[in-house]
Amino acid sequence: MGCFCSKKAQPQGYEDPIILAAETPFTVNEVEALYELFKKLSSSITDDGLIHKEEFQLALFRNRNKRNLFADRVFDLFDIKRNGVIEFGEFVRSLGVFHPNASVEDKIAFAFKLYDLRQTGYIERDELKEMVLALLHESDLLLSDDVIEVIVDKTYSEADAKGDGRIDQEEWKEFVLKNPSLIKNITLPYLKDITLAFPSFVVTSEVEESEI
C-alpha cells in the first residue's frame, strides 16, 4: 500500500470506512460513528487504538477485572486475527453480524462459534454443561448436579438430532430455526441508531473535511 496518509497515521487495524461499509450492513456514516465509539472504548485504559480484553470487560461490565466465560468467547470471536486485541476493522466487521439487517444465517453461525468453546467444529455435551455451570456461577445460583444433568440431557437430546453425541452446525441451525429466541442477543437494535448516539462523527467525517 502507498504512503498517502491524510492526517495523522492511523492505528493498527484501521480500515477505510468506505471499504467497511461495503462489506458490512453499515453505511459509511454508521462506520464513522462506530469509529467514535471504538475510540472511546479503545482508549479507556491504554490509548493505543486497540481494544484490549480489560477494556472490553470494562465496557461490558463496568469492571475491568470481571472475568466471564461468555465475554471471553465474544472477545475471541471479535479478535479475528487472534492477536489478542480487537482492531477497528475487526470491531466493525464483527458488529456487522449484530446489525438487524444481517442475515439470520450469519447470526446462527456466530452463535455456533460462540458456544463451540474449544473450536472443534462441534458443540460437545461437556461444553454445554460447562456453559450452564458458568451461567449459574455468574448468577450466584446453585443447583444440584442432578438437576443440571437433567437440563443438559434434555437440551442435548433436542438439539442432537443425529444422536451422535455432539451438535454440529447443521443440527444447530435446525435447532435455532425451531427456537428463534436463541439468537436474540445476536441482534443489537441500537446499531440502527448509532449515528444518533454518536453525533460527533458529523464534525470529523472524512467526507466533509475535504471541503474545509
Place this chain on the structure above:
Amino acid sequence: MTRITIAKVMDSFWFKKSAPKSILTKEEQKFQEYEKSPFKDSETLNAFHIILLSEGLDLSPLFEEKKVEEKEELRFATTRPTSSVISTLEEMAAKSGNFSVKKSESRVRLQGNECGRKGKLTIEAEIFAMTPSFLVVEVKKNYGDTLEYYQFCSKELRPALKDIFWISPTDNSALCSLE
C-alpha cells in the same frame, strides 16, 4: 342559532368514525409481539436459553451509558410456580396503586400511571422456567427514569417478592434437589 351539543357531536357518524379505538404505542406493539412470539412461555426452557441470561452475551452496554454498580436487570430465583410470581406482582401493583398491569403467560409489565422525570416508569418481569420446579425471574426497566426505577425496586419490588424468593446468595445458599 344554537351550537350542536356535545352529546350530538359524540353521536354523529363523523365522531364515531374518526379515531381508531386503540392506538398502540411502540412499546405496546412490542409487547403484543412478545405475546405472540414463538417463544413458548412457561415451557421448560433449554440450556441455551439459560446461557443467554449471561451478561457476557449482552453487548448493549457497549452502546449505553450506565453508571457503575447500577444494575438495571435484577435476577431472582424461586421454586414457586409462575402463577404465584405473577399474582404477587399484580398484588404489589394493586397495593401501590401506581401501576397498571399487563401480563402474558410469562411476562408482566407494569406501567406507571403518572409521568415521572422521564416519562412513565415501565418495568417488565420475565419468567423463565429452568425446570418445572425452578424459575428464574428477570426484572428490568423498559422505560422511564433510572433513579425512580431503583427506588421502586428497593421500596416496592423487593419487599413484595421477599416471601417468594428462595435464593439470595448473600444470605445463605441452598441446594435445590430433584423432587
